[in-house]
Amino acid sequence: MTFVIASAEWGGEFEGSLDPIGSLFNFPAIIELSLFDVDLSINRTILIAWLMTLALAALFFFAFRDAQVVPGKLQSLAEMTIDFVRQIALDIIGPKGLKFVPVLTTFFVFILFMNVAKITPFLMLPPTGLIAWPMFLAGIAWLIYVGVGIKTQGLVGYFKELAFPPGVPKALYIILTPIELVSGLILRPFTLMVRLFANMVAGHILVAITLVTAHVFLPSFPVGWSLGVIAVAISPLVFAFELLIIGLQAYIFTMLTAVYISSSVEPAH
Amino acid sequence: MTGSLNVLGYGLATLGPGIGLGILIGKAVESMARQPEAAGMVRTTMFIGIAVVEALALLAFVLAFAV
Numbered sequence: 001m002t003f004v005i006a007s008a009e010w011g012g013e014f015e016g017s018l019d020p021i022g023s024l025f026n027f028p029a030i031i032e033l034s035l036f037d038v039d040l041s042i043n044r045t046i047l048i049a050w051l052m053t054l055a056l057a058a059l060f061f062f063a064f065r066d067a068q069v070v071p072g073k074l075q076s077l078a079e080m081t082i083d084f085v086r087q088i089a090l091d092i093i094g095p096k097g098l099k100f101v102p103v104l105t106t107f108f109v110f111i112l113f114m115n116v117a118k119i120t121p122f123l124m125l126p127p128t129g130l131i132a133w134p135m136f137l138a139g140i141a142w143l144i145y146v147g148v149g150i151k152t153q154g155l156v157g158y159f160k161e162l163a164f165p166p167g168v169p170k171a172l173y174i175i176l177t178p179i180e181l182v183s184g185l186i187l188r189p190f191t192l193m194v195r196l197f198a199n200m201v202a203g204h205i206l207v208a209i210t211l212v213t214a215h216v217f218l219p220s221f222p223v224g225w226s227l228g229v230i231a232v233a234i235s236p237l238v239f240a241f242e243l244l245i246i247g248l249q250a251y252i253f254t255m256l257t258a259v260y261i262s263s264s265v266e267p268a269h
Numbered sequence: 270m271t272g273s274l275n276v277l278g279y280g281l282a283t284l285g286p287g288i289g290l291g292i293l294i295g296k297a298v299e300s301m302a303r304q305p306e307a308a309g310m311v312r313t314t315m316f317i318g319i320a321v322v323e324a325l326a327l328l329a330f331v332l333a334f335a336v
Binding site: 092194199201252256 | 309313328330334
């Protein structure tokens with residue numbers, strides 16, 4: 001990182017350059033664990049994920065522990081979240097979508113909380129910025145929409161529908177079938193995964209660069225000081241922008257899963 | 270001068286999705302202004318379109334760090 005090298009010259013704290021981008025995401029293991037040669041070490045990411053999951057569970061537990069007809073503050077917050085996802089499901093899937101509200105809500109709040117760790121003080125690291133988490137979530141989404149498709153249309157019917165979309169001249173199937181199969185079975189979960197992952201990585205790098213710039217340049221008073229002041233001044237904007245991205249990514253993941261489920265539930269005729 | 274050519278590739282790869290997003294969102298805003306009662310439907314469809322167009326730029330972003 002050129003910024004950091006420049007700061008070392010002007011008396012900043014950092015000597016030399018930082019490691020490649022992976023050093024922002026990979027942390028040494030706190031507790032070494034392995035099972036059958038599989039690395040199960042507990043590191044910072046896992047701890048953050050546990051903490052956010054606990055916070056999420058506690059929030060919903062206390063919101064619905066003593067549910068009232070006239071909801072209190074916490075309960076109405078949780079109800080608003082569920083109602084929001086329910087509206088997505090109803091808009092996109094239709095009345096059949098009510099069955100999928102629980103799983104879509106789980107996706108939404110889980111991704112939201114994992115992402116919020118990016119701008120939570122003292123945590124400042126989104127677990128979804130590591131490829132394993134988006135991959136796992138996209139894998140579940142894939143299992144759900146393929147499973148629902150097979151359940152409603154039958155094994156043969158679903159893949160026939162997927163590979164040979166109706167209303168197309170026969171000769172076009174030579175080109176269309178491979179494209180449809182690749183896009184329906186591989187590209188959909190892949191883009192779900194990459195979208196969340198890339199947004200979180202980019203956001204984390206943005207936040208890290210802003211804060212490192214402030215941290216490094218502020219102490220070096222006469223020379224690089226103004227750069228540090230600029231970094232401090234724009235950091236609220238960066239955080240607000242990241243908050244927007246966080247919500248948007250959770251929303252888009254939920255919505256696209258709903259779109260894929262709807263294509264399985266009601267095939268295009 | 271040292272650096273990675275991947276970054277240049279990423280810059281080039283954002284051009285297409287950039288134009289696409291501009292057209293897509295512009296048209297969506299246009300139709301929302303014309304028919305405010307259809308805004309909810311247009312917004313949902315717009316986000317689906319954005320998700321598809323954005324995928325190209327995101328792939329480029331990931332590939333900029335790969336290799």
